[in-house]
Amino acid sequence: MSKRVCIIQPVMKQYRLPFFTALYALLAREGIDLQVVYGTPWQEESRRNDHATLPPPLGLLVKTRLLGGKLLWMPVLKPLLAADLVVVEHANKHLLNYLLAALSRVGLKRVAYWGHGHDRQAAPASLGERLKRHSLHWADWWFAYTADAARYITQQGFDSARITVVQNAIDTDALRAQLAAVTDADRTRLRAGLGWPDESRIAIYCGSLYENKRLDWLMEAAERLHARHPGFRLLIVGGGPMGQQVEDFARPRDWVHWAGPKFGREKAELLSLAEMWLNPGLVGLGILDAFCARLPLLTTDLPQHGPEIEYLEPGKNGLIAEPKAMAFADAIESLLGDPVGLAAMRAEAESSSHRYSIGAMAENFSGGVKQCLRLC
Structure with a gap:
């Protein structure tokens, strides 16, 4: 009789589709059935406009309920009871986790x-x-995003033999192919559409538009840079709660363009225009998009970064400035004025993109699932 695994996600993000598809195929070869249960976006989440549908039988969409504005409930009792292993996000807001912890504790x-x-x-x-430090012990197994996350979990006393390092990634192969398909003629057409000369020095921000991204620093730094370097241009791609502020900033400035959320070929075309990726706030998986597009990532030294900040090597594939707008502007300017250094960083960024892939992530996750089913 085949084993069944249920992965529960609060919502389904665009960037997760290739991973779940690859994982499904790997587990199927081992006689393991996978189902991913995911919820409908709540109001604030839906504003990010980066969600997708995972078709059945792999995907199962359920109605998410947000209680008190903070706690999430998902009706997943049937797939949960049918599964030999349930994988959930480690988050205090998920009410389901407390039920699962109790079931795990009594061996059910x-x-x-x-x-x-x-x-x-x-x-x-x-x-x-x-x-969270207390509850991280309520599981039988851990799938840690990165090696640093695994070290933290081990430091809290969780058995390292029951931790799988996933090496969180996105589908860089697909993006790489989309980027390779962009031609010089495409870039000329795009710049003409923006009204920007061919010699423009274009930097890009690509990601969700919310406060932790420190878009205030991005906009202040951009103002400083354009005053010093009239050829500087800022391209902003993404959607979210701060969309109105970004639109208000871009509208009167012909050297700033907000494209809104873009995916696939459209996103690749815009990335191909840029020389560097700017994100003064929280850095997450977007760093791999940057590297895949041969763009060094520039950010600031904040404690809020996601674990993927481990992938940034300052001075090689990006820069980390002091956490303030002026220092961020200076870091950008240092690359604008150093074409040789910028070229070297772009080459290193591309090299870094090959170290992380959906295929490797799916292999790591699949291996952890098999270990867990065998040992737990």
Whole structure:
């Protein structure tokens, strides 16, 4: 009789589709059935406009309920009971996790957590972080995003033999192919459409538009740079709660363009115009998009970064400035004035993109699933 695995996600993101498809195929070869249950976006989440549908039988969409503006409930009892292993995001807001913890404690269900182990954006002494340190022991297995996340979980006393390092990634192969298909004629057409000369020095921000991205610093730094370098241009791609502020900033400035959310070929075309990727705030998986597009990533030294900040090697494939707009502007200017250094960073960024892939991530996750089913 085949084993069944259920992965529960609060919503389905565009960038996760290739991973779940690859994982499904790998597990099927081992006689393991995978189902991914995911919820409908709530109001604030839906504004990010980066969601997708995962077709059945692999995907199952359920109605998410947001209680009190903070707690999530998903009606997943049937797939949960049918599964030999349930994988959930390690997050205090998921009410389902507390039920699963109880079932795991009495030996009725194998439960694995998937995540960072802690919230880099929260104070370690906060009630939420104290709960997370306690609750990370409520699972039978851990799928840690990165090696650093695994080290943290081990430091809290969780058995390292029950941790799989996933090496969180996105579908860089697809993006790489889309980028390779962009021609010089395409770039000329795009710049003409923007009204920007061929010699423009274009930097790009690509990601969700919310406060933790420190878009205020991005806009202030851009103003400083354009005053010093009239050829500087800023391209902003993405959607989210700060969309109106971004639109208000871009509208009166012909050297700034907000494209809104873009995916696939359209996103690749815009990335191909840029020389560097700017993100003064929280850095997550977008770093792999940057590297795949041969763009060094420039950010600031904040404690809130996602674990993927491990992939950035300052001075090689990007820069980390002091956490303020002026220092961020200076870091950008240092590359604008150093074409040789910028070219070297772009080459190193592309090299870095090959170290992480959906295929490797799916292999890592599949190996962890098999170990867990065998040992737990």
